[in-house]
Amino acid sequence: MDLGSSLSIANSGLSAIDYELSVTSQNVSNSGTSGYVSETANVSSAVAGGSGTGVHVAATTLNVNNALQTALYGQNAQVAAYTATSNSLAAVSALQGSTSADSGSTDTLSDLLGNVQSALTTLTSTPLDSSAQAGVVSSAQSLTSSINTLSTTYTQQRQTAEDNVVSTVSTINSDLTNIGALSKQIMSLKATGADTADLENQRLGIMTDLSSELSVTFSETSNGDMIVRTADGTELPTRPDQMGQSDTSVTLPSSTWPLSTSDVSVTSAGYYSTGDSSSQIPGITLGGKDITSHLTGGTLGANITLRDVTYPQMQAQLDSFSSTLATRFNSAGLDLFTDGTGAVPSTNTTQETPAGIVGLSSTLSVNSSYVNTPSSLTTDSSTGATGDVTAVTKVLSTAFGTSTDDVSGSLAAPSSDLGPTGSLSTGYSGTQGLLALATSLTSNQASTIAQASDGLTSSTSVQTTLQTSVSNVSGVNVDDEMSKIVALQNAYTANAKVITAVQSMFTALLDAID
Template identity: 25%
Template sequence: MSISSALSSALSGLNASARRADIVSSNIANAMTEGYGTRRLETAGRIVGNDGSGVRVMGVTRQEDSILIGQRRQADSQLGANRVQVDYGARLEALIGSPDQPGSLSGRLSDMEAKLISASNAPWNTTLLTGAVEAAQSLASNINQISSGIQSERQRADAEIGIAVDRINTALQGLDDLNKRILSVRSNGGEVASLHDAQAQLIDQISPYIPLQSRRETNGTLQIYSNDGHVLLSHRAMELGFDPSPGMDPFLSLANGNISGLTLDGRPLRLEGSNPALGGGELGALFDIRDRLGPEAQARIDAVARDLAERFDQSGLDPTIAPGDPGLFTDAGNLANPTNEVGLAGRLQVNELAMPSSGGAVWRLRDGLGAVTEGPSGNASVLTAQVDALTAARTTASGGFSSTNRTISELAAETLTLASMSRINAETSLSHTANLHSVLKTAELADGVDTDDELQRLLKIEQHYSANARVINVAEEMMDELLRIAQ
């Protein structure tokens, strides 16, 4: 080998060692950076004629376990969905309240029952009659609040859908921009590993909302699909469309067409049924709350309101009421109508004829709501009939409940039980998913930058650098000696 050939080989080795040192330093510096893929310098032997002439740098490769990362992203989606479900379930359960809470639905019912019984035992006592009317008002107000709270939860979900759609669209557009930059950089012979890192970070922003799959093309660009096959990013970024609702009430539904669905590049997506589009993540869970879980909860509390009103509307319970007139509980002043049950819980009111604040009188609770004048103070027949109606077991006609006969207190307890079971099931799923996510995240981090290994690589690079530097030093000495001999 000639001196010039040795120098050329050593210089190429020095250049490669310097590049390796830079890459290892970058790996160590970004060991804790989310989405960072470990870099490795790819080299090959340089051939001049038939002889080796050092090393040639082929490029920088980015290492990642795509299968493991894909599994972790699937867990991201399920974790996002479970968290949304748990939070909703906990808030719904708090709205209804547990029986040991005085302000709960069961507590209000128990209070009204106790005060009606007290009033029936002393029908001449105006204080006890007032207490019974106030307990009925508190019960109606509590049912109103539960209905309003359910619609607030639907409104919250609707608003969060709008935020999620904006974030997804922003991330998809960012991925599309990076695809264009990757094509440009690659065409100029540049390195694109940092652009791949940026794309990984953007994908991680989308994965909690939508379960997705990604694929890297041979030209370096990225394609993204949802688990159910919808293209989100290919030759360009697709755009999700959604119009948040300014308000929410029980009559607003996707089926009625008066709240927004979801579109992909202007094409409506199917959100109904067992496998809705883009389901399985936080976005799907939010739609589920707004369009299924919320309306189901509203239907149950409407059924409670209907059952309560119908107990006091029974024929013969209050002989002073004309046919078609409401009893103690009304639908905004009218007789509760089974054909207009949707939203009844939000309209439930105590009959104004028994409310002094509305021009009524509490003695009508004893003498009958249709009574014109006050009757005998010792007559407790209407009060006793009301107590019997409140505590009687009857079939619940709506709300998705079974046909079993139950008291109003049992109906309230079952409403709470259904909410609690939903929340407990969601918490169980959340616990399982969180454990799985933790395992996958730990494995992903373990497969990332190993700082101990990188430091060992630095020692080897130093040795290689020293060896090549020694070759150059020896070549210099040889040339100096040749020049001395020539003189």
């Protein structure tokens, strides 16, 4: 081998080592960066005519196991959804109390309703006692106050969910269009044979973020572009050209494209329904088409479900209970509970209060006539006689009754055809006594809260396992990288010695010629 070839081989070796050191250093510096995928410097021997001519530098590759990465993306969406749901429902859990006998709770609906029953029982023994009369009013007010607070909490949490939907759509837009902008650069570089590993790593980080906002899948085309789809296969464009439009039509990245929605004030009678012109809550559109039903999982999917399913059902359950409470008391001859206008509530299940029971639980109150004059609880309205416990006794026997006559027909709690669209149901029988209805409501909602909490625990455990598996493949092992640096330093020294030796030989040769 001549001196020129030796010098060329050594120089190419030094260039390759510089490249490998650069990649290794980048791995080490990003070892603590969440979502960073370790890169591998690829070098190989260059051979011509059966003889080595140096070292060839190839494109840097990312250490990614696509199957594991895809599984982690899916798990990210699950964990984010359960997290958003659990965090939201914590506000309800704090108010519900517990139906467990050994919990020590005294604030459940059944507890507060039981206090009303006890106060009425006491009043039958001492009907002329002003403190006993005031006790009934006070316990009834505590009950209605708790119902009002629960209803307000449902509405507040629905509003928070709506606000989160809007903000999450903005975040998703930014992630999608950042992916699109990076993909455009990647495609351009790939077309020229340039290295794209760093850009691909940036894109993977954004893909990880997006996987927590929404259930999505990713597929890379042969030219380096990235196609994003929802869980049901609906394609979400990352650039206008993926929709057949000019990229100049949108400045990337963008927080307002491609998805669009708007924030509104949510009420108990407000709802979202695809294609319903009366729907007060707007959908999420793509190119003018409502695709809300295609956007599931992740933070976005969870908040859509909380806004449109979870809290509306809880509201319907509480409205049904409030209506039944007032109806059964009134049927027994004691109009103790009224709507916001002071009247006995209407029983229409789909109209907003006072025309119906939708939102009734937010306005349910104790009849002002009893609040102002508690003695009227035991005063015969027709004769004016005091100490009359006829109505109170009947309430205890029938309004709190459990026989078929007391809980069926017009006295049954509405359990279906609820809400402004008539599409909601309580999920339990309406032919139960008041105390059993209160317990069923609390238990049903407690179950929803527990499912979210249990789901978060189990899904987080799976996510941790997957993250460990992905890290074993894609993460940076600092010890290994430092070992590579030592080996590369030794290789650098060896190549430098070759160059020094060749230079000395060239100098000696030139001196000999002179």
